[in-house]
Amino acid sequence: MIRTSNLVAASILSTVTWCGLAQEPPTAPHFEAESVKVAPFISGQSRSLKGGPGSSDPGRITYTRVSLVQILSKAYGVQPDQITGPKWIGDNSNLFVIVATMPPDTDEKQFQLMLQDLLANRLHLTLHHETKSFPGYQLTVAKGGPKLKESPSAGDPPPVGRGMTIGPDGNLQRTGPGVSAMYLRGAERTVYKERTIDALVSGLGAMINLSIGANAGSPIPVVVDKTGLTGKYDFNLNFSCAVPSCSTSPHAPSGLAPQVSSDPAPASSQDDPTGIPNLFVALERQLGLKLEKTKDVAVDALVIDHVDNTPTEN
Numbered sequence: 001m002i003r004t005s006n007l008v009a010a011s012i013l014s015t016v017t018w019c020g021l022a023q024e025p026p027t028a029p030h031f032e033a034e035s036v037k038v039a040p041f042i043s044g045q046s047r048s049l050k051g052g053p054g055s056s057d058p059g060r061i062t063y064t065r066v067s068l069v070q071i072l073s074k075a076y077g078v079q080p081d082q083i084t085g086p087k088w089i090g091d092n093s094n095l096f097v098i099v100a101t102m103p104p105d106t107d108e109k110q111f112q113l114m115l116q117d118l119l120a121n122r123l124h125l126t127l128h129h130e131t132k133s134f135p136g137y138q139l140t141v142a143k144g145g146p147k148l149k150e151s152p153s154a155g156d157p158p159p160v161g162r163g164m165t166i167g168p169d170g171n172l173q174r175t176g177p178g179v180s181a182m183y184l185r186g187a188e189r190t191v192y193k194e195r196t197i198d199a200l201v202s203g204l205g206a207m208i209n210l211s212i213g214a215n216a217g218s219p220i221p222v223v224v225d226k227t228g229l230t231g232k233y234d235f236n237l238n239f240s241c242a243v244p245s246c247s248t249s250p251h252a253p254s255g256l257a258p259q260v261s262s263d264p265a266p267a268s269s270q271d272d273p274t275g276i277p278n279l280f281v282a283l284e285r286q287l288g289l290k291l292e293k294t295k296d297v298a299v300d301a302l303v304i305d306h307v308d309n310t311p312t313e314n
Helices: 002-014 068-076 108-122 197-212 244-248 279-287
Strands: 033-039 048-051 060-067 095-101 126-141 179-183 187-195 222-225 233-240 289-306
Touching: 033 108, 060 068, 068 095, 068 108, 095 108, 126 197, 187 197, 197 222, 197 233, 197 279, 222 289, 233 279, 279 289
Parallel strands: 126 222
Antiparallel strands: 033 095, 048 060, 060 095, 126 289, 179 187, 187 233
C-alpha cells in the first residue's frame, strides 16, 4: 500500500512544473532574420537560388524570383514532380524573393527545418505526405562485382564540393559536401571523397538527364539503391554529357558535346565522339555498378492542403 502511494505521488510530481525548474519546450530551428516578398515575373531578369549549407555563403540565402515549387523542393528535399498543389505554385504567376540569415555552421537538415518553418509562418503552408509510384531506375552491383575503393579512415572532414540539384530555370546545379565536379571536353567528371552509395544515388537522376541530353526542366528520374553496399568510398565517375551546358561551360571547349541519344540503354555505340562512355556504360566499367529501368519506384510525395500566395508582412 505504501509502495502504491509513493508511485502515485511520484506520478503527480512528474506532471507539476515547479517554479525555477521549468524548461522551454523544444522549438523548430528558425532563421535569425528573414524577408519574404512577392516578385513579378519579368522576362529576361535573372532567377536564382543562392547560398545556404555547402555553398560559398553558408550563413545566408538569397532566392530571387523563384516559384513555390522550387522553395518546397529545397525545404523538403524532393523533386518538383513529387509536389501536388494549386497550379500557381509552379508557374510564373506567383514568384518570391527570400533573403534569410542563419549560423554559418547550420547543416542541411537544420536548414530544411528553418525553411519549412518560414513557409508555415509566412505563407501558412499545411501539407501531408503520400507514397506514390514513379517509373525510374534501380542501381545494382554489376556482374563481376563492385570496383569501388573503400575510403581510408581519416580525421579530416570531406572537402566541401558540389552535388546535383535542379536550378530555378530548370537547369542542373551542383551543391553539397564531399563531391566535386567539372566539365571536361563535353563530359561530366565527378570526384567523390568518403561518400556512401546513397550520396551517389541522390545525384544519379540528374546525371541521367545530363548523359541522355534531356531538355531543361525535364523531370529528374527516381533512382533507388539495390546494391547493398554500406561503406564509404573514394571514386571518380567520368561520363559523356549531352546537354548544352556541358559544351558551353568555361571548362569545356565548344563543339565537343556528344550526340543526344533518345534511348538511354547501356550500349558501347552510345559512347560520345571523344571516346567517353555514357553514364550507363561508365557506371559498369568504372564502378562495377549497373542502372536498370523499373516501372514502379515508391516515392514520398507532398500534397499541399493550404498555402497563401501572399506572405505575411516582414
